[in-house]
Amino acid sequence: PSPLRIMAVLxxxxxxxAGITPYAGTCLHHLLESLRRVITGFLVASAxxxxxxxxxxxxxxxxxxxxxxxxxxxxxxxxxxxxxAIVWFGVGEGNTxxxxxxxxxxxxxxNTVHGAQEVPELxxxxxxxxxxxxxxxxxxxxxPAAFPQIAVGLRLGLGVAWxxxxxxxxxxxxxxxxxxxxxxxxxxxxxxxxxxxxxIAVIGKLTDLLLLVLCRSVSPxxxxx
Numbered sequence: 001p002s003p004l005r006i007m008a009v010l011x012x013x014x015x016x017x018a019g020i021t022p023y024a025g026t027c028l029h030h031l032l033e034s035l036r037r038v039i040t041g042f043l044v045a046s047a048x049x050x051x052x053x054x055x056x057x058x059x060x061x062x063x064x065x066x067x068x069x070x071x072x073x074x075x076x077x078x079x080x081x082x083x084x085a086i087v088w089f090g091v092g093e094g095n096t097x098x099x100x101x102x103x104x105x106x107x108x109x110x111n112t113v114h115g116a117q118e119v120p121e122l123x124x125x126x127x128x129x130x131x132x133x134x135x136x137x138x139x140x141x142x143x144p145a146a147f148p149q150i151a152v153g154l155r156l157g158l159g160v161a162w163x164x165x166x167x168x169x170x171x172x173x174x175x176x177x178x179x180x181x182x183x184x185x186x187x188x189x190x191x192x193x194x195x196x197x198x199x200i201a202v203i204g205k206l207t208d209l210l211l212l213v214l215c216r217s218v219s220p221x222x223x224x225x
Contacts, residue, residue, distance in 0.1 A: 001191040010195035021192050023180055027199060034165055034176040035203070037093075041100025042161045048101075049108030049157070050150060056109075057116025058142070067113075074106045078164060086171065096168030096176075103164040104157035111153025115146030144219065151215040158211055162204040 001009070012018045016025020023030075055062040056070075081102060082095075089095040119142055127141035169178025177196050184192035 001194065005191055006194050006198075009191040010198055013192065013195050013199070021184075021189055022187075023184070023189075023192055026180075030175055030177050030180050031199065031203065033173075034169065034178065034200075035207075037096055037100060037168070037176065038158075038161045038165050038207070041097050041164075042104050042158055044097070044101040045104035045108055045157055045161070046154060049105045049153070050112050053109045053112025053150075053153075054116045054142075054146070057113040057146075070106070070109060074110075078103050078167065082167065082171065085168075091172030093173065095171060096165070096173060099164045099168040100161045104161045107156035107160060108150075108153040111156065112146070112150050115149025115153075116142070118149065119145040147215075147219045151212075151219065154215065155208055155211055158208060159204065162200060162207075166200070 008018070009020055012020040012024045014025075014027045018024065052062075052066065056066050057063075078099065081099060085095045085098045089098055123141050123145055124137070127137050132140055165176070166178040166181060169176040170182045173179050177200055181193050181196045184190070184196065
């Protein structure tokens with residue numbers, strides 16, 4: 001399809017003004033379904049990756065226990081988990097959320113480990129000299145010092161979540177942007193496939209910018225865009 005055709009289908013996908021394809025006017029509905037899955041999987045990955053990454057980065061025992069295992073699992077291609085996820089969770093919602101959370105976990109975990117390891121020892125000693133210990137030391141010294149690196153992992157994890165959303169949604173869900181891409185491919189609507197890719201790219205960038213704003217609210221010295 002020509003660029004003009006793609007733009008026309010994209011506009012119709014969003015507004016439903018022309019009825020060019022069977023998906024006219026359904027963009028918002030499918031987008032909200034996909035956004036819900038991405039956010040859910042990303043939050044699960046963050047809730048696991050950040051604490052485990054900190055423990056691994058700051059504790060030799062946890063590093064010896066988890067680091068080799070996590071990196072072995074990380075070496076398995078994402079597409080290799082698809083048949084296993086289908087067996088475990090069936091075709092549909094659970095399979096999609098598992099793939100998103102699994103894929104997002106690794107960049108979040110790895111960058112959190114690196115950030116926790118790279119906290120200068122001088123910062124820790126200075127905090128201890130000022131009377132900080134336990135959770136106070138973590139919240140006032142360790143976490144702020146490591147957070148810029150954690151934020152890198154969060155942004156990478158969110159980007160991976162959007163990529164694996166499509167992989168999950170092509171395996172049996174009826175709603176979502178990945179499902180639209182699958183239907184469009186099977187029905188020969190290459191134009192709606194490309195239009196959906198544009199929607200994913202734009203929304204992926206907007207969610208990344210929103211995450212960056214949230215990260216800068218936690219750590220104002222952060223840079224990037």
